[in-house]
Amino acid sequence: MNPILDRWNRADAPSAIKSLLDCCAARRWAARLASARPFSSVDALIAASDKAWLEMIEPDWLEAFVAHPPIGEKKPPHASAQSSAWSDQEQQQTHQAAENTLRLLHENNRKYKEQFGFTFIVCATGKPAEEMLAILDRRLENTRQQELREAAEQQRQITNIRLRKWMMQ
Numbered sequence: 001m002n003p004i005l006d007r008w009n010r011a012d013a014p015s016a017i018k019s020l021l022d023c024c025a026a027r028r029w030a031a032r033l034a035s036a037r038p039f040s041s042v043d044a045l046i047a048a049s050d051k052a053w054l055e056m057i058e059p060d061w062l063e064a065f066v067a068h069p070p071i072g073e074k075k076p077p078h079a080s081a082q083s084s085a086w087s088d089q090e091q092q093q094t095h096q097a098a099e100n101t102l103r104l105l106h107e108n109n110r111k112y113k114e115q116f117g118f119t120f121i122v123c124a125t126g127k128p129a130e131e132m133l134a135i136l137d138r139r140l141e142n143t144r145q146q147e148l149r150e151a152a153e154q155q156r157q158i159t160n161i162r163l164r165k166w167m168m169q
Contacts, residue, residue, distance in 0.1 A: 002042055004167050009038035022082040023162035024155065025067035026060040029053055042167045046160055053156045061152045065118045068158075070109035071132050072102050097129030105129065108136045115140065116147050123157040 008016055013034055020030035032052040039045040067080075097105075112120040122135050139147060 001040070002167050004169060005039060005042060005045065019166070022080050023166055024049075024053075024064050024159040025080075026056060026064040028060050029056055029064070042164065045167075046163055049159060049163060050156060053152075053159065056152070058148060061148060061155065062118055064155050064159075065121055065151060068119050068121055070106070070113075070119055071122065071124060071136070072097065072105040072129065073109070101129045101133055105133050105136065108133065108140065112136060112140060116144055116151075118151065121151040121154045121158070123154050123161070125158075125161055 008019055011019070013031075016034040016037065017027070017030045020033055021027070024030065029049075029052050032055070033045075033049055036048050036052070039048060109120055120136055120139070122132055124132060127135075139150060142150060
C-alpha cells in the first residue's frame with residue numbers, strides 16, 4: 001500500500017480533511033471523502049473523489065474555485081501554500097508566454113469573473129498560455145449554468161491530478 005495513503009487512512013478526521021483541502025478547497029467534498037476511509041489504493045481514492053465531487057452543488061464548487069488564482073496570476077488569498085505551489089506548477093507554461101497573451105489573459109479573466117461571478121478554472125497542466133486563452137475566449141460564450149458545469153468538471157480533473165501528486169510526495 002502507498003505509505004501516504006496508509007497514514008492518511010489512519011489519521012483523525014480533522015487532519016484527514018485538512019490534508020484533502022490542498023487538493024480541493026471544498027470542505028463538504030473533503031469531509032465526505034474522509035468519512036469514506038479507508039481506501040485500499042490511490043485508484044480507489046480517486047474513484048471515491050469523483051463520486052463525492054459529482055454529489056456536490058454550486059456552493060461547494062464556488063468554495064473550491066476560490067482557491068485558484070486566475071490563469072497567469074499568483075496565489076489567491078484563500079489557497080494553502082501547497083495548493084499555491086501546485087497552481088504555479090500547473091500554470092508554468094504561462095511563465096514563458098508573450099506579454100500580449102498575458103495581457104489578454106488578464107483582461108479576459110476579469111471579464112469572466114464579472115460575467116460569471118467566479119474565477120476561470122481550467123485544468124492547465126501541459127497547456128500553453130495561448131491554448132488556455134482560446135479556451136477562456138470560448139467559454140465566455142457559455143451561459144452561467146453551462147459554465148458552472150464546465151468549471152466543476154475542470155476542478156474534478158485538477159483534483160485528480162493533485163490527489164496523485166499528494167500520494168507521490
